[in-house]
Each structure stands twice: as C-alpha cells, then as structure tokens.
Amino acid sequence: MSVTFLHPHWAWLLLGLPLLWWQVRPGVRRGHIVLRAAIIATIIMALTQPGLLIATDRRHHVFVLDQKPALTQASRSRARQELAARLVRVPAGDPVALVQIGGRPIAARADRRILLDDAGSLSAALAQAVEAVPPDATATVTVITDGLSSDRHWGRSISALIGRGIAVETVALDRPRRAPFISNLVIAPVRAGERVEAVATIEGTGDDVAVALYSGDRLLATSPGVALDGVTRVALRFTAAAVPFMSLRAVLRGGGRSDGAGFDMVAAIQPPLSLLYLGERQAGAAATLQRLLGPGVRVDARRPAEAAAIRDFAGWPVVMLDDLPASGLPAAAQARLMQAVERRGTGLFYAGGKAAFGDGGYQQTPLAAALPVTFRQEEKAERPGIALAVVIDSSGSMTGQPLELAKYVARLAVRQLTPKDHFGVVEFYGAKQWAVPMQPVRDAQAVERAIGRMQAQGSSVLFPALQEAYYGVKNAPARYKHVLVISDGDVSNGEFEQLIRHMAADRINVSTVVPVGDERGIQNMTQWARWGLGRFYYVPTDASLVQLDLSVPATTAMPSYRPALGPVRAVPGHDWWRDLGSSPPPPLAGVVRVDVRPDAETVATASAGTPLVASWLYGRGRVTSMMTEPLGQGTGGWAGWPHYGEWLSRVVARTAAADMPVAVTIDRTFGTIRVTLQRADTAGGGGAMPDVRLDDGRRVPLEQEAPGLFVGTVPFPQDRAAMVTVTDGATVVRAADRAFSDTAGAHPMSALHALPLAALAKATGGAAGDGTRGDRIATPLWGWLALVALLLYLAEIAWRRWPPQRNPAWRDART
Template sequence: MRFLEPNFLWLLPLVVALWFWPRAVTGRADLRAFLLRAAALVLVVLALARPVVDTSVERGDAVVVLDASDSATAAPVLPEGVRDFVRGARRAALVTIGAVQLGPKDAELFDARLSFARDGSSSPLGAALEAAGGLVPSGVPGAVLLFTDARATRSDFAAGAQALAERGIPTFVSRTSATEPNGLPLSIEPLGTLRVGHTGRVRVRGLGATDSVRLESGDGVLAEAFATSADGRFDAVLEFEPPTAGFVAVRVVAAGGVAEATLAVQDPLRVAYLGGRIQGGGEALGQLLGAGFDVRTSPRADDGSLDEDAAGTVERLLGDAPLVVLDDMPAEALPEGLLEELAERVEQRGTGLVMSGGSAAFGPGGYADTALEAVLPVDFVQREEKRDPSTTLVVIIDTSGSMGGERVQLAKEVARLAIQRLLPHDKVGLVEFYGAKRWAAPIQPASNHIEIERAINRLDAGGGTVILPAIEEAYYGLQNIETRYKHVLVLTDGGVERGAFEPLLRRMADKGMTVSTVLVGGNLHSEFLVDIANWGKGRFYSVPNRFNIPEVLLKQPTSAQLPSYRTGNYAVDARGGSVWWGGERPTDLPDIAGYVESEARPGADVTLQVADTGQPLAASWMWGAGRVGAFMTEPVGSGTEPWSDWPEYGRFMGRFLARCASPDDGPYRFEARRQGHEVVVLATARFEGANANVRPAARTSQDRAFDFVEVGRGIFEARLASDPERELWLGVGHTDAGARMVEDRRLVVPSASVPEVAVDPADQLDLDRLAAATGGGSLATTGLRFGSRTTTGAVRSLAPLLALLAVLLYLVDVLLRRLPRRAASQRASAR
C-alpha cells in the first residue's frame, strides 16, 4: 500500500488531543468512547492521505500514443488514472506524433520512447499504431492508450488496427480537441476527361462555408464560381478551358485557405475526317473547331474517292481516333468493306461516328440499304412526285357520208372523252376528212375548252372517205411540237381507201408519234384498222354503241424521286439540355441554307430541328458501345453558310462532336490506385482481341517505363514502387508495330498524404470502431486492462472504504452514548 497524499498523515498527532478533550468538558474519563472517537479520526486522516493498493491480477506492458500534430489545439495531458496504470505496468513505452513536451515526472514513467514527429507537419497515425503493437512483445499481455484527434495525413489505419485486434491488445481511446477549419478546400476532383481546348469541369469540396471558390494556375485565374454550403461542408463546380495539355499544377482558393493539386490534361481530340465533295473540308472543319481537335484528313484520288493507299491510311486512322466524321462523302467513293468496319467499331469498340453533309450523304449519297443505315439515329426520307408528262393529241374524225346519223355523234363522244383526259399543259388539234381534209381546230392548249367544243359541234357527215391525207396532215402538224408524248387518234367506220399507209405510220412511230384507231359503228372488227394501229405502235378500239365507249390511253403518268436535299432559308429551333449547349438553350439561332430531309428514330436525342417541319438537323443516339451523330447539312459548306457569322457555331459543333466521341483513347482503359508503397496500374482491353497485336504500356513523368503482366483475359497489371507522400504522374498507352509506346492518356496518382488541417472527417480514424475491434474502450468510461483479463483499475484506492468505516464508528459512538442514559432512567423508575 502507498499514499498518494502523504502530507495528510501529519494530522495523526491530533488524535492524542481526544484524551484531554472529554475530561475538560465532562470532568470524567470514558475509555470506550475515547477509543471509538480516536479510531474514527485516524480513519478520516488516512482517507485524506489517499492510500492505494495494487490489485492487478496480471501485469503487462503499457504503450501510450500521444498525437500532437498540426490539427491539435494543445498537446494531450496524461490523466492521473493513466499515470497509475502506467506505474503498475511491467514495462511502459511512449509513442508521440508531433512535438510533445512531458514533465520530468511523466517522462520517468516510460522505459522507451518512439517519436514520429517531422516538424509537426504530418501525422502517420497508422504507422504509430503499428509501432505501438510492435512495442508489446509476443506472449506478453499489453494495452495501448491512444490520445488523438483522429485526424491523420495518411489514412492507412487498417494494418495497425488489424494487428492489435489479432494479438488481443486492447486499445483505449481518448479524443482530444482539434482545430475546426472553416471554408477550407479538401479535394479537387476532375469531372470527366480534361482536354485542351475543351470546356472542363472540376469539383471542389471542403469544410465549413465559403462564398466563392477560385481556381488558379501559373497563367492566372482559370475559373471562379459560387459555392453551396450544407451540413458543415461546401461544394462548388468550376468550368474552365485548359490552355495547354500535360500535367497542370493548380490551386483552389477559398475563404479558409488554399489547396493544391495537379490535373492531367489530355491532348486534342483526334478526329478521322473522311470527306471528298467539299474541297479542303477537313482543314476548314479544323479551323472551325479550334485547338481542341486534331482533325486528320485522308488522302483522296483525283476523282475524290479513296484509293488503295488512302484506304490503308483510313484504316490506321480508324484504329487510333476515338471519333470518325463522314462528311458529304458518297458511299460509292469509300473502299469496299469500310462501312461494315465502321459499324462494327461503333457497336463493339465504342468508336464515335458523325455523318454529315448534303447531296452526297445519307439517302442522296447512296447509304440506303448499307451497313450504316441501321446505325444512324435518323430514317432517310425519299419523297416522290407524280408527274403527268405533256401530250399533244390530234384527233382525226371521219365525216364522210358513211358516218351519217348515230356514227358521227358516237365519234364526237369518243373525241370529247379523250380530250377530257388531257391537262391544261397538254395540247390538242382536230382534223376532219370527207374526201378532203382540213383542220377543224388547229393544235392549241387543251385548256381552250370552249373553242375545242365548238369545233367538235360543227362537224357533220358528208362526202367521201380519204384518210391517208388526213394522217399526213397530222404528221406534219406534230413535227414542230415539243411535248413528251405525241398521239394521233383516228375515228372512222372502217370504210377507208387503200394506200401507202405502212411507210408513213412507221416513220411516225420512229419519230415518237403513236397512232391509234377507233372503229365506230356496228362492226366489231376491222383488220385494216388493226394494221394501222400496229404500224403506228398504238392501240385498236371498237365502239359499237354509246354504251361501250372505251377509255383511250394517250399517255402513262410517271413518278419521280424528289431531291432529299432541300435548299432555301429554314428557321432552326434548339433542343436538348445544357450538355449540348454549355448552358442555357439559345433562342435566336440563324437560319439554315439547306439540309437533308429525315425523320428522327425513336430514342434519338434531337439537338437541332427545322422549325417548320420538325425534322431533325442534329441528332444522336447510343448504338452498342458507341454514340452515333447525324448532322443533316455540311458543317463547312453552303448549307451552313448563314452560320459563318454565328459566334457560337464553333463551340456548338465542338460540343456535338466531343459528345459523340469515345471517352477512351486507344485499345485499353487504364486505372491507377495506391496500395501501400506501390502504385498498381490496371489495363483492361476495350474490345475483344485488343491485345492481339498491341500490349499496354506506361511510363512515369521521368520517362521510367514499367512492364505489364497479364492477370486475366484482356486484363493486365503493373506495379511500381512509389513514395505514398508524393504525387505520381503517368503516361499510359500501348505499343505500336515497332514496339514503341504510343501515349493515349495521362494519369495523376495523388499523394496518400494530405495536410493535417485538411483531413476530411469522413477519412478520420473511427475511434469507437477501433476500440471495439481490439476489445478496448473509452478511457473515460472503461476500466483499463492488460490483454483479456479485466480489473476495475490497475490500482485500487482505499480512501472511500476508510471514510465509510469512520462514519460507522461515529454512529456506534452515538449509539453507545445513548444506552447508559436509558439504563439509569429505568433504575430511577423502579425506585
């Protein structure tokens, strides 16, 4: 037993005064009362001296970890109970993080001391826990007492905590006070791929609140944005256009401080441009898009097609470029099999495709029923126009005597029906023969209905039948007429003369003049009229009465395909969300000068449409692994000439093409992560057979290459030793045919260490979970123990017990002093 406050023992001589105090008051001595009172006073003095006894059933090693890094407001102080526990330990050790100053008495408590202080700038809490476990020898019970604010510049706690739990070393925790930052940036995270010349987005998150966040580089301010605050955090998204490619050092400035990072900015987007009709279209498109695009044109033959050498170049472009633009190029000018290859790359490899153009693209370019028709987000529209070709009809009516009565009236009726089939742009003439011939109505527009009807009404039968001169008159009259069809219709009762009909009729047929005959009257057949119709390449009709009038065929109406490319001025409406426009959708777009008619397919995203018809002008959709776009006019041709003065045209076209491009360059996708003192780079093939000819490759910014090992089908892994507290810059890609590395992408592997005051609370050490996992607890509420054996303390205080005994003796003394009075009173009553 020992006394924690031995100075109170100097009060023991006061017990002797009790011997004299009763005599001075009562004048008599009471030995029993004196002894009780003296014992009670002795117990009170001993309780004030705080005697303690060691009650540990087993002694072990105690390791105290003190965290006094940058975020701590003050160095932790050892409570009295911890001192007692350490004194009762078999062996004690101290692990410090940061600058910790201990008093002489506290320093004497520890047999060993280990420091992780590095100017107070870092707190490797995980390493401190590992060291604490290592200070407890195997087979010896021990305990770890941890004083920390739970923040660490490196969040590698798992190994140390797991080692303590596996060895059964309980960890008792005490959370110390820490600085609470306000408006301090914690993380800078790129949203998507950052590419030179393209609008990039960076998300900044931090602790506390701030009005605005500013992104800066060596070139000045890149972007500034307002921040939203909630639940003790702030969040902001900044948009900017990286001025250069490579590894760009940036800093974020907020109300509570500055955070620094390195951003990986990729090279301009590679575009394989296949075009032939517009001279210099690739160069013009590159100028329109700006520095963010590397437009690579393919060489063409003299006729605008791709020859065999050019086809090889195209194949190489398709293999490298994440986007292919097929601009106003007819399908027949492309190498055989290229359309099928393009469709396969889009669906299987995720290559982006944009078809654009006018009269040499889409349906007009011959892409109907090709491999690309099903890939495009639009249906081809091919309108047809019904055309009634112009015709000149000469009606020859027999007005001889044999046609008298009903026959001439029947012939007039047939003539009227034939003329009624003509359109206003057609022409008609009327010749009668009655032994002689004359023009009853000269050749004139068929729209002169009244004049023609009067001429028919004036006809009357009389005279002989001489038909050959009438046919010759019709022949000469049709010589100078310019119409698609020229037709002669002969109406007679069949009683005609014989003559040189065949040479004349064949000559007329050779000149495009057809001759048909109509037999009017009771006869049903005339061999001679049939011969005339055959020689004149016409038809023979028989009209026995007014109830059997046939439909005379004078011409065959045709249909013609209308051009799908429409020229003119057409208003344009903007569609789609902010991803296509970089902000609010514009409402004052210039007119378009020409476009190819089409219809958007279900599921297509329409970005631009013709205002009047609702037909798409720019549309896209996902097809397999890739996105396909359709721009229904020439990007740099006559169709978009009114847009040459539109300031936003280049930005819109750049966003449209970038949206359709594949997010990955090259045949592999890359991912890098830290694993202790190593960086693990994982390369995954983007499509089947990607590693057949090329392998993944990577190198550091110091041009140090490292090899990949295949760990699965199409999956490769590389490991590189790296300091966890330093950033690592990587260039990743693949090897070409010459085994040289082709860099497809840049990666930044952040440091595993962060400034102490900028530790995200979500990344802090979970003290309660650590204590529960190791079988420990809180220093404030849990009894300390070594190993798995528990006590209420390493030492037990006797002061409470002594004080309780003193109170009991005082109560006994009071009771005894009352008993004699009761006995004396009873004897007095008996007397």
C-alpha cells in the first residue's frame, strides 16, 4: 500500500502557513490560529489530489492465437491446445483478452475477443494486444504463432510493450514445408550501360530450381538450378538499359516446369556519371573515351589550359588526368583539385606514362602526396598518430562465436597500434559504456584483457554508443581518426545516416565489421561504411579476420617507364574485374614502375607483379592510379579486348564520389509513401527546396526537418511501384520502390521477415521484471480531505460564534 499525488506541486503552498502567526491581533488565542492552519493545510492537501494505491494479485492476460490458413491443420490444433493449457493456469478473477488471427472464432474462456480478418498480420495482432491492456495495469501477453507475418510494422507495438513493462511469452509453431517462391529481389544502384547484379532470394523446398529475369518479354539472365531446402540466394547479372526506370520480373523455373507466379520490381537507372577529362597528348582521346565508357558516363573534356580557370572541381563526381604533365595543371589548380577530393569527396583517376609518372614534374607537388603510389621507394616514412574507437555490439544477438570474433578483431586492431596512438572500446547492450576509455596504447595487454571481459547481454541500441565513440575520437590528439563498428547490424532505429555523414565531414572515417548477420544487417553495415567513407568487412569465421592499418606516410619518388610484356592479372579480393568474361586482357606495351603505399590497395598487376592499378581513400574522396596510358601507347593492344570499355567504366565508377549528391529513400506504409532526401553537402542546392516528382507527374510536398534533410509523405496505392525523380539544382537522382514492398502482397510470407519470437520474449521479459506484482487499485483521498476541511471550517465558525455566557469554561478560554 502506498500514497501517490496527481498534483504534488500544490504542496509548495504549505510553506506559507507560518504567515498566519505574523502580526496576530491581541486577544486571538493560539488554538484559533492552529484551527485555521489546519483548515488551510487540509485544503492544500486536497488540491494535490492524493490517492491510496492498494496492491492486488489481479493481472491482465492477453493471448494472441495464430489460426491463419497458411498454417497446417496440425499447427492450428497445437496452437489451440497451447491456449487451453495456459487458460487453465489463469486465476479465476484475472481478466482475459483473446486476439485471434484468422480462422473461425474458437470456444475459450475470454472476457474480450478480437478476431482479425487480416489472416497474417502479426503487427495488427500486437497492436490489439497493447490496446487490450488498461493503462498502468500489470499484464502478460502470450503469442502463439509461427512468426510469419504479412507485414513488418510491429516496431511501435514492441516499443510500447517494453516501455510499459509487459512481459511477452512466445510459443513457436512449426512452419510448413512450402513450394519454392521468390521472396525478394535486390539490385544495387546502377547507371545505363553498367553491368549490374540482381540478387534473388528463394524460399521453400524443391530440386533444380532456377530463376529467370525478364524486362518485359526480353530475357536478361537465368541462374543455374539449385537444390532448395530453406532459403537460398542466387545472382543474376545483366546490362542496365538506357531508360529512367527499368521494370523487372523474376520467374521461377525448375523440374521441367515453369512457375508463372513472378516477383516484380523496378530498378531506378541513374543519370550518367559526369567525368571531367583533362589530357592533351592523345588526339581525339575524349571521343574515344566516351565510346569506351558508354552511356553510363558523360565525358566533359576540357583543355588543360582551361583547368587553371576551374574554381570548384567538386562540380564533377570524378576527375580524370590522362598522361597530363604538371605544366598543364598549375600548382594552384592542383591545390583546388586536392581540396575537392579531400573535403568534398570528388574522385581522382590519375593515369599515364612518362608524362604523368616520369619527368612530368609532379614530384613534391600537392597532387603527388595524394596518389596511392610513390614515385620511388622512400628510405623512411613517418607514421602519423592514429585514434581508433571500436564500437562492439555485446547484445544478446552476438552471443557465442560472433562476440568472440568481434573481440578478436578488436585485439588485432590494438596490436597494430603504437604507444603514441589512442584507442578505446564502447560496448552497447541496451546501454552504452566505455569498456576501454579512450587512452594512449601504452599497456596493450591491459587493453586486451579489458576487451576479453566483455559479455553478451541486453538489446541492440547502437545510436548512443556511436555518438559516444564520435565524441571520444573527435577530441583525441591524433592526425588520423577512425571508428570501427562491429555488429550484426540488427539494431534499433536511429538517425544513423545523418550522424555518420557528420562524422565523415569531421574527417572521422567509419568502417564496419559483420561477424554474423542476415541480409538486412549486412545491408545496414555496408551502407554505414559508405556513408562513413570507410570499409566494410564480412568476417563469418576466424579464417577471414581482418586487420586495420590507418597510417598514411608522406613520400616522394622518380619511377621509370618500361615495357610490360607479361600477362595482366587481377589481385584476388577485388571485384573490379568480376564478371568480365573468360578472355583475359592482352599484355601491356609499357608500364611505369612505382611502389604502392602501405595503406593502398593493389587492384591489378602487370608483368612480374608490377603494380598496374592501385587505389586508396584520401580524405573523403578516392584516388586511383593507373600506371600506363589508358588511351595511348601502353594499352595499344587492348583495342581488341571486348571488355576494355566495361572494365574502364567500372574503374571510373569505383573512383567517383562514394555517394550521390542527394541520397533518396522511399519507405512505404500501407497506403502511403515517405520520401526522404539527404544532401551529402548540407550547404548544397543553393538553399532551394528540391523538387520531387512521381512517375504520374504529381509533386511530393517536402518539409525541411534539418539542414539538408527533407521529408515528404503522400498517399500512394499499395499495388503500384513508386518511381520518384528528384531534381536538386543541377543534380538529378532517381529512386524506386516495388509494389507491396512493406507487405507480402500476393506472395507467401517470407521466413526472412518473420517476427523474431525468441528475441521478443527476451527483450520484453527483461523489461517486465519478475512478474510477481499484480494490479494496484487506486482510491482517491482528495474528497475525504475536502470533507475534513469543511468540518474544520464549521468548527472554526462554531468557535467564533459560540455564546460565551452559555459555557463559562469556553468564556474563560476565549478571554
């Protein structure tokens, strides 16, 4: 039993009671003043509206019973048996609510029944379960289902369950074996003419199952047949058409039959990539380059003499210097180019022979320091200081090998650092804390021991931990700063894009490591690495562990141009050469001998392992060097290689700015779509509002929620693909969202999008405590206090008006 107050602030008036004793008139007795003080105090206490809370053993019980037609008869029967067994244990006086998903109403003890016609929406069922519990009541929710749902809009309901401390018990039903079906189709951003990979997800059971991909009636690709038992992903590669939006349809084939039920989606084909070409040694090089690169790249050729007049190189996503000597690019223009690369993310493709790497005069220039190669082997390279913060997911989803791999990656990172470097570890498991505060790495063994003490517990709440790491690294006295996030990617919502882009703008790179994760988690972590201008690593086993070395030594060099008659080879681990057919490139006629910087990546080699293509991140941008003339003497024999243009286009695209100037996302919630725009440069666009148009010509009204962040919501049919074109100044970006992207639609419910029952029970069970407390009945006391105040007031009136002559004792007391 306890007392609560609805308006306790009225109690401050009690401090004024001593004023009743101030300047009291002669003849007024103390008892009269005390009586008046009691009246005023009682009125003040009544204004606070106190209530008496009396605990009881009563609890509310809500049961969510899945009876959708997709379940087998045995699973539906087992669900009813589980319900009956649990109802027997419910005390007689406790209220019971039953939320039934699909099927005919069953006969069961329940004070309230809710039958959902949508036979498959666990989101609607959880929302009804939350509403069935009165405010401030103690309750338990039991969910009996196989977890498959027609939509995934259960986030708000789960947050309400956790916030109100309602424990959820889950009973997992067996899922039936299903015929093969396509549950998802994912396509990376693409431009016209590019070779793109579509990844189809197949679920079910079947033999020799294949996927055919169509655009209209034209067959684009067919995957090999696979034996299917569960979930499998297959890749289909095709060339993107030169259209704004490309309609695609994936169809299952297998066992000598064709399944006409397909999976439809729309790919947004982005406008051509704009490339600034600066070169003077090859006649007609710009036209030749345009033919090689195809419609996905628009070559903007300028004479070297015009380069000195360019004030802002950030107007192009990528700049190509083709065998251009330093005399063609003055030092001031080089400085402006490097500023665009380092601060604005512009890509630089530096290629050529003698004029570029030989006696072209780039030694000791701003541009030479940004190249991933040195002009000669440095005798000594100073390693700058590094500040590294590792954010480790120690939530329950990382239990076992994933957390051990995460800790091992963190230890490897520590071993790469020196005592002048700074290191820290932030762990998150529903809360954030510094497992290793940001500090110089003077005692590496103590740091590794602190990492080893971390244990998996709690839920995945990454955003505050990432903020903490940002503040810790930002103030560290180091030249190069990095944040490494190690997680499965299955985290709660947050404004991750805005935070990570802000970190990148502060020259703090964000890289990600996924020790284990599903498709959604891997996509999240890959996108975060792109926003943070870092790298993404997938480490499913200890055989694929990674190390970080973030130093960038400053060097100078003088290479030599020599014949290269050996074969050109791709370095394993890079996809720059992937899917280019079986015919290898011909030998080169010449290549410049250089040394690749320690932190740079060698993409391809020429004869005897001589580096041919190397690349690295420089500030916010990427710089790629090709140690031969892409359009001249060195690649003269490549004219007959059918994949040269496709490969060169891929190199240009990989080097270009990592992000679109405007990032566009479309989120669908049943009959509405929400379009979110984020400018990579919050000062871009000239302050004007971007223009967003649907494919039917309708304009999406936008509201600015933050600098560079715009959001618009419009009604849109569920059964139509949403195609959006964004115009922001000179920038045009396209985005598309397939029909029924947030629901199963006419397709079977996917196991990949099932409600995680074990995680739900664990998260809500922790919030609900031991569950032994029942309801509390509140009895208001303010009415009784008002009555006491009235009685005291009447007594005070009687005190003053009682005839003194009728009672000598009172007369003596009052005189």
